[in-house]
Amino acid sequence: MSIAPTETGNKPVSKGQFISFEGLDGAGKTTQLALLQRWLEQQRISYVLTREPGGTPLGSELRHLLFGRSDLAISPLAEAFLFQADRAQHFADVIVPAIEAGKLVISDRCYDSSIAYQGAAQGVGIELVEQLSLIATAGRSPDLTILLDLAPSQVHVRTHDETRGEHSRFDAESLSFHQRLREAFLALAQNHPERIKVIDATQTPEQIHHQIIALIQALRA
Ligand code: TMP
Numbered sequence: 001m002s003i004a005p006t007e008t009g010n011k012p013v014s015k016g017q018f019i020s021f022e023g024l025d026g027a028g029k030t031t032q033l034a035l036l037q038r039w040l041e042q043q044r045i046s047y048v049l050t051r052e053p054g055g056t057p058l059g060s061e062l063r064h065l066l067f068g069r070s071d072l073a074i075s076p077l078a079e080a081f082l083f084q085a086d087r088a089q090h091f092a093d094v095i096v097p098a099i100e101a102g103k104l105v106i107s108d109r110c111y112d113s114s115i116a117y118q119g120a121a122q123g124v125g126i127e128l129v130e131q132l133s134l135i136a137t138a139g140r141s142p143d144l145t146i147l148l149d150l151a152p153s154q155v156h157v158r159t160h161d162e163t164r165g166e167h168s169r170f171d172a173e174s175l176s177f178h179q180r181l182r183e184a185f186l187a188l189a190q191n192h193p194e195r196i197k198v199i200d201a202t203q204t205p206e207q208i209h210h211q212i213i214a215l216i217q218a219l220r221a
Helices: 029-042 057-067 076-100 111-121 126-137 152-161 175-191 205-220
Strands: 006-008 017-023 047-051 104-108 144-149 196-200
Touching: 017 029, 017 076, 017 111, 017 205, 029 047, 029 104, 029 144, 029 205, 047 076, 057 076, 076 104, 076 111, 076 126, 111 126, 111 175, 144 175, 144 205, 152 175, 175 196, 196 205
Parallel strands: 017 104, 017 144, 047 104, 144 196
Antiparallel strands: 006 047
């Protein structure tokens, strides 16, 4: 499925800001992004909603390669490069131009996912993936990253209950794989407390939504 970046609203923010959403598959990002989108429209805030991988035409092709071709062998290192190729195009064509146009840019995942999934859980190495991310983004970082944190046992329940057309490469991975992922995300949050804010994703969608709104309002104040 290819989703073009969604752009709407007519009240420009004074300075473009960039927010990413992170978390394990099944942590509730999709629900929260839909609630946030509705709130931004009510507030008439101009925003761009996009995602990694898949926020550009090249990204859609890469997403298909990564998630739609189970017949294709892709090594963890090759996979790491494919996500970074998606990111390089995404930053150049979508994220940086939108920030420079004064928009609020919201990305469903960014390089923290590469660090957690490829760097930590897939074993490519955190430092190597951090270096690749630095190159792909030209050093640009989200102003705020919202990490929806959930125990892997809960994530498994949610992921397998979901009826969606596309499955992550990692749905079938073991509980320990998802535990490594969660630990990597939490370690990132600990190392970047000013940027990455952790939200307990076992709360109700409404409670989580209100915490997200508060973080965004604080960022824009
Ligand atoms: P999602 O779009 O449903 O969140 O799924 C994207 C999947 O890709 C998810 O399993 C996380 C994974 N992913 C990586 O492994 N590395 C990355 O750099 C990104 C952006 C996503």
